[in-house]
Amino acid sequence: IAELRNKWFFILLPGITLVIIFTLILSFRLSKPLAKLRNAVSEVGKGKLDTRVKIESRDEIGELGNYFNQMVENLEKTTTSIDGLEREITNRMQVEEKLLRVQAELEARVAERTDALMDLRKASEELSDRADDLEKRNKEIILMGQMINLMQSCQLLDEAYTVFAQTIKQLFPNDSGALFVFRSSRNLLEAAAVWGKTQPEAMSFIPDDCWAMRLGRDHCVADVATVLKCRHVGDAVEAYLCVPMTAQGEMLGSLYLMRDYGDMTQSAKTWLEENQLLVHSITEQIGLALGNIKLRETLRHLAIHDPLTGLFNRRFMEESFDREFLRSKRKNSPIGIIILDIDHFKRLNDTFGHEAGGAVLRELGSLLQRCVRGSDIACRYGGEEFVIILPEASLEVTLERAEHIREQVKHLNVIHAGTPLETINISAGVAVFPDHGKTYEIILHAADIALYQAKKSGRDRVCVAGFDGDADSKV
Known part of the structure; x- marks a missing residue:
């Protein structure tokens, strides 16, 4: 057995030596290209897509290098395409961002212009309301001027009462009221002029029945439940105004204005605020005119x-x-x-x-x-x-x-x-x-x-x- 073992050892030794030599030669020939390929892969991994492997043989190593070069070339093309796509996407995103900014700016401008238009519309409405109010006041002033001129030409009180009744209906077309004046005995006030669709509850009353006559100043009532009500005013009246009429320090009577039943175009408080100043002005002018007529009547009576x-x-x-x-x-x-x-x-x-x-x-x-x-x-x-x-x-x-x-x-x-x-x-x-x-x-x-x-x-x-x-x- 030992001899047989030695015999086979010496028979196989030359073959083994040849295999080792062949393996060393083959390894040397393969290690160099593979090292180059490894280095190329490393360079590509670092992002250098222009790296290529030099093909020195047509064997499998050469084909592997060729495949590597094709792969890197395709990768370069793909990367270039991706870079272009990324740039395009970035550009589009930038454009979209710019469009969004422009849109936001436009919306802000539109909102500003809308607000400005709303302000202009509101200002226009206010100007229109003011113009209507000025037109109304101008009409009132003209009517009052005409009334005073006519009353100054009146020789008798009855003539003046007629002029007053015709004018007051134009000044307060949607309201009712009456002008009450003292009798010669001064113990009773009687209606000298009446206008509107609602007649006063009382056509005559004693001075104590009217708070304006008692206090000597305007008596405004927007809510009869919270303010003292004159006894000459009817139960159905919701809002009214009594203004005492004087001339030369003498109490001549009272102007009574009431809000007509069912008029809901404005609140009672607004109605009073809009009418009190006008009623007060009319009462002052009427008092002066009637006082002058009474004075002229007195002087004429004394003269004749x-x-x-x-x-x-x-x-x-x-x-x-x-x-x-x-x-x-x-x-x-x-x-x-x-x-x-x-x-x-x-x-x-x-x-x-x-x-x-x-x-x-x-x-x-x-x-x-x-x-x-x-x-x-x-x-x-x-x-x-x-x-x-x-x-x-x-x-x-x-x-x-x-x-x-x-x-x-x-x-x-x-x-x-x-x-x-x-x-x-x-x-x-x-x-x-x-x-x-x-x-x-x-x-x-x-x-x-x-x-x-x-x-x-x-x-x-x-x-x-x-x-x-x-x-x-x-x-």
């Missing part, structure tokens, strides 16, 4: 009335003669004239004193006012003489009226200082236009002659003017 008897004075009598004679000539109608005088008036004055005489004149003045028609004009001519003008009265009517007055005078019971005075008698002369003259001077002179004839004939009688200058006596 006798302060003792309350009858018209001689100045008004002469003006009335001119007016009535022109009217009579135009209408071809007569005018009756009565001149009367108190009999023995001087003796009465001497006996009882001038104060007693004044009392007699006052009582006679009151009697004449009761005995004449509305169209007749009773005047104190002077002293104890009186003249009565009777438009469109014939001689018979005039004579009848004079006789009636003469009889009524006898029934006068004049008491002075607690003492009854003696019975009063009058004498009267009667003349008629155009029977006794063509001018009022001639007619008056004819009636005066007839009065003189009544005195001369024994007094307490009526005489008619004659056509020849004499007078016919009628006892």
Whole structure:
């Protein structure tokens, strides 16, 4: 066995040696290209895609190098393509970011412009509202100016009330109200002008029924549940305004404005705020205008009335003669004239004193006012003489009226200082236009002659003017 082992050892030793030599040679030939390939792979791994393996043989190592070069070339192309795609994606992302920024800027600008447009629209609406308000105020000022001008031209209070009623309806077309003024007794306020679709609950009331009259200032009520309500205001009224009217420090009345039932276009508070200033201004102007008219009426009354008897004075009598004679000539109608005088008036004055005489004149003045028609004009001519003008009265009517007055005078019971005075008698002369003259001077002179004839004939009688200058006596 040992020999056999040694024999096979020596037989296999040369072969093993050849294998080892061949293996060494082959390993040397393979290690160098593989090292190059390994180095190339390392370079590619570092990102150097331009690295290539030099092909030195056409064996498997050469094919492996060729495959490696193709792979690196494809990888380079792919990497280049990917880089291009990344750049494109980056560019697109940058573009998108820029577009988003532009979009955001545009949206911000649009929002700013939208806000600006909203502000402009709001400003336009405010300007429109202000323009409407200014137009309304301008209309109110024009109407008030027209009303005041017309009222300043009015001679009577009734004329002024009519002007006020026509204007106030235009100033407050959607509301109702009334102008209340004091009676001459000043214990009651009465409606002088009313407007609107809702009539006031009370057409007259005492001053204490109105808080504005009590307080002497505006009384505004937006909610009757929280503010004291005037007693002259109806239960259905929800909101109203009372403004006292004064002139020269004198309380003349009150302007009452109420919100019409069912008007829900604005709140009661807004309604009051919008109307209070206007109502206050109107009340001030109306008060001044009415005060001026009352003052003019007072002055005119003093100018044309006798302060003792309350009858018209001689100045008004002469003006009335001119007016009535022109009217009579135009209408071809007569005018009756009565001149009367108190009999023995001087003796009465001497006996009882001038104060007693004044009392007699006052009582006679009151009697004449009761005995004449509305169209007749009773005047104190002077002293104890009186003249009565009777438009469109014939001689018979005039004579009848004079006789009636003469009889009524006898029934006068004049008491002075607690003492009854003696019975009063009058004498009267009667003349008629155009029977006794063509001018009022001639007619008056004819009636005066007839009065003189009544005195001369024994007094307490009526005489008619004659056509020849004499007078016919009628006892």
